[in-house]
Amino acid sequence: MSTLLASLVVMAVAAAVGTGGFLLVSRYVPERWLIADSGAAGAMYATVSMVYAIFIAIGAIAVWEPHAEAGQYTRQEAHDLSEAYWWAGHLDATSGAQVRSLITAYGQSAVRQEWPRLRADRTGDPATEARFDELRAAAVAVRTSDEQQEKAAQNVLDRLESAADARRIRLSAAADGMPPLLWPALVLGGAVGIGFLYLFGLARTFPNGLMIATVTAMTALSLFILYQLEFPFSRALSVGPEPLTAMLTTLGAS
Incomplete structure (x- = not known):
């Protein structure tokens, strides 16, 4: 339905x-x-309505902030991965190809494995987490031979660090109800x-x-x-993996 x-x-x-x-x-x-004094009843009902409106407002803030945060950091993660992919093209051929391959593998795992788990269990996927750790380890292990490659390697690391922060916030919001x-x-x-x-x-x-x-x-x-x-990645109004899907499409790895 x-x-x-x-x-x-x-x-x-x-x-x-x-x-x-x-x-x-x-x-x-x-x-x-039944109530006979409509004036007094109206004043009492206005008070009840005001208190209930405050409850609704508290509930809206409680569920909207994690929802908005999850969407924001999903977009941030996709952006950082795209930038890391671009900078990886300025590394030596072997290291660049490895980092780029791991970025696309992680993105595919996040979309295909982690998102269904976020919807069902509101937790991250260990296999996807392992792919991201492998990606960061590969970026740290890059060896450079000139100033341009050193700059590219540093930018890859910076972007992956930012993506890691976005990922942690995204996962922490999954169970916020x-x-x-x-x-x-x-x-x-x-x-x-x-x-x-x-x-x-x-x-x-x-x-x-x-x-x-x-x-x-x-x-x-x-x-x-x-x-x-209520939960950012569950139910009908959930945050989807569209930013990561769009990233993979842009990279030609969807």
Whole structure:
């Protein structure tokens, strides 16, 4: 099921549940149990809504920062590897060919082996890590014969060091999800916010039912989006290996 279709289903189910609850409360709950002072109730509901909006904002920050960081450092890693590949062309023929071959091998392993593991287990791939270590060892072992090769070797090492930092940050972000206490607070807060509307003693009219359905659907959609964003490399809105794939295509090694 596509993410768009899934979100529509979530909204439809939430709207149906919310409207159903409204109909049941308005039909079976005695009027004396419902709120009589609409002014005071409105002020209380505004406070509840503000607190819940703060929870939503905290949740959005908690899931978006690792997601954005993962995307940024995936692009940085691909860029650094491309630059290292270019500088490797200025080494001696044997060393340059070896470093270039290891760069493409690592990129292919990251795309084909590591990304599926990031999606499923939210951890890096040991074999891909070993390929990167082999690449860095080969770059360190390069011997130069003139100033141009020495400059190229240093630039290869600098770019690989930067790529290693980007890789470490990318992997550390893989398991960054919502703080454990926040999901129960968001779900409970949403339920309280919707349930509070039932206490206003709203008449069973179409506009009132539509209002309840809209609020419930939008609350469910917000939680659904946070859920899909929660882990940077998992679920529907995950960060993909496109920068590394584009790098391999540019290098002719896809």
